[in-house]
Amino acid sequence: MRSKPFLLIALVLSLLPLSGCKPNAATLMTAIKADNTEEAKKLIEKGADANARTSPTGWSALHYAARNGNIEVVQALLKAGADPNYSGTMEGQTGNAVSLRPLVLARATLDIVTQIPPDHIAATLHEIGLDDPALLKSMKDPTAADRYQKVVDALEKVTTAK
Numbered sequence: 001m002r003s004k005p006f007l008l009i010a011l012v013l014s015l016l017p018l019s020g021c022k023p024n025a026a027t028l029m030t031a032i033k034a035d036n037t038e039e040a041k042k043l044i045e046k047g048a049d050a051n052a053r054t055s056p057t058g059w060s061a062l063h064y065a066a067r068n069g070n071i072e073v074v075q076a077l078l079k080a081g082a083d084p085n086y087s088g089t090m091e092g093q094t095g096n097a098v099s100l101r102p103l104v105l106a107r108a109t110l111d112i113v114t115q116i117p118p119d120h121i122a123a124t125l126h127e128i129g130l131d132d133p134a135l136l137k138s139m140k141d142p143t144a145a146d147r148y149q150k151v152v153d154a155l156e157k158v159t160t161a162k
Contacts, residue, residue, distance in 0.1 A: 025052035025061075032061050035068045035134040041076050050080035059088035059100075066102040066155065067109060068138045069147040074102075074154055084159045103155040110148035113139050 028048035031039040040061075044050060052061045062082040065073040078084065087099040116124050121139050125131065138144060 022046065023048040025049045028052050028061055029054060029064070032064045032068070032070075032073055033132075033134060035070055035138055037070060037072050040065070040070075040073045044073075044076045044080050050077045050082040051086070053086075053088070057088050060086050060102070062086070062102045063088050063100070063105055066106040066151050068134055069106070069109065069113075069141075069144060069151055070138070071147055071150040071154060074151050078154065078158060084155055101159065103152065103159045106148060106151045106155055109139070110145065110152055113144040113148055118142075 023043045023046050025048060028040065028043045029052050031043060050061060053059065060082065062074065062077050062084060065077055084102055087101050089099060112124065113121070118140050122136055125136055125139070138147075141147070
């Protein structure tokens, strides 16, 4: 029986745990966009691409973690080799694409949470087209200013000036 060795190899391979496989970049992006800290950190530890990007903006996982003010995920991504100098794009108010690094995004969000009262955050986000539940929850949190400041500080340490 010549197929016996192939059958045995197939059986052994099917029994290997899938938990050791490198996670899909889309799964990491979903966890980070939803501000699911524990899941994101677990995926990063398992080797998910710290430089995962989205289309059409090209935002990296670090962009979304910075936007959500998630210092734990920002630190995990940086430790895993995320590029803090990568510029994604964002459509400006004139319709032109604007280059945007995670640090700039974190600073802008810090400005919003420190200048707009928490009870006006939802209306302000809606007004500028950011009806994202995770972002809204993050920005309305009473500790938001402190969290965003920590993100800004962490990114300033590793971002090159341009």
